[in-house]
Amino acid sequence: MQIQLFNDKLSLGQAAAAAGADLIRAAIARNGDATIIVATGASQFELLASLVKAPGINWSKVTAFHLDEYVGLPESHGASFRKYLRERFVAHVPALRAFIPVNGDGDVKAELTRLNGLIRGKRIAVCFAGIGENGHLAFNDPPADFETDEPYILVTLDEACRRQQMGEGWFPTLADVPQTAISMSIRQMMKSDTLILSVSDTRKAEAVKGALEGPLSNLCPASIIREHGDCRLFMDPAAASLLSRKP
Secondary structure, eight states: OEEEEOSSHHHHHHHHHHHHHHHHHHHHHHHSOEEEEEOOSGGGHHHHHHHTTOTTOOGGGEEEEEOEEETTOOTTSTTOHHHHHHHHTGGGOTTOSEEEOOOOSSOHHHHHHHHHHHHTTOOOSEEEEOOOTTSOBTTBOSSOOSSOOOSEEEEEOOHHHHHHHHHTTSOSSGGGSOSEEEEEOHHHHHTSSEEEEEEOSGGGHHHHHHHHHSOOBTTBGGGGGGGOSSEEEEEOTTTTTTOSSOO
């Protein structure tokens, strides 16, 4: 695992985006195209802003899958992850070959069938993501399912996850935060050639410590990243503050 520390979110996001851009360009050169996973949330603001400006990416060769989405939330809602990605990513790369959003506002079973049919067997060049305050990856809250081979699954969000969404300002009250979501599964994320995780702020410090120094357990889903062959973790000192061994 590669771990890098940065003193501010802008530098962190720029470095993570540069690493991801290199991987996208390399995948296109190697295979003729690239499939990537794009994420949302506060951890991805600076990364996406830099990624869309990265030079030398032939976006017409890139397909982007969406990591997760709330069930029952329309795209018009301010917390919709589809809305987030269309505004912060898709709109800035008009040549993008395809954006595959997760639509949680409809027939969930049919949407899972659609998404799983589209992604199954695809080689993922890079998966961009973060780590949640409760140690989740995507919306795989503890105890996460480490066993399912389904690429996308229906999950129940725990209270810690829902409080994080409220705390970040996406919802006015806890009651407004949906209780279920469609999420890319742990095993599907782990199939990516490279994981690029962006993590900042003291509120993530406990999760980072659990992921890097605690037991490998579905009670801290992010601990599974230690099993990945090419995981690159970009952090600020606040997120790393509880580690006994500083990077």
